[in-house]
Amino acid sequence: MSDEIVIKIEIDDKIYPISCKVGEEERVKKSALLLSNTIKDLKLSTETLSENRLLVMSGLILADKVKTENNNNINVLETKKIEELIKWLEKSTSKLNNVARLLDES
Numbered sequence: 001m002s003d004e005i006v007i008k009i010e011i012d013d014k015i016y017p018i019s020c021k022v023g024e025e026e027r028v029k030k031s032a033l034l035l036s037n038t039i040k041d042l043k044l045s046t047e048t049l050s051e052n053r054l055l056v057m058s059g060l061i062l063a064d065k066v067k068t069e070n071n072n073n074i075n076v077l078e079t080k081k082i083e084e085l086i087k088w089l090e091k092s093t094s095k096l097n098n099v100a101r102l103l104d105e106s
Helices: 025-045 051-071 076-105
Strands: 004-011 014-021
Touching (some): 025 076, 051 076
């Protein structure tokens, strides 16, 4: 039996199937919500941006938040959670870029 499942998450009003380990579903959904909210905030504060640029800028904003929190001496457990979120965001961004590239090519 596999310890991974596929869940559907919503980012920027689009549904994506994402695999995660059993028991991590809520964390992944919360991460997706954080990313989606960051993208929506960017859309409100800037002119029209491509999806790739929105993802890159959102990643930078979230990474900056992590750096700021690290500089404010958050505890080790929270740092690990944030690092996991960054890794997940990097993987998701890569997957979304691949989907965008495939859509552009079709």
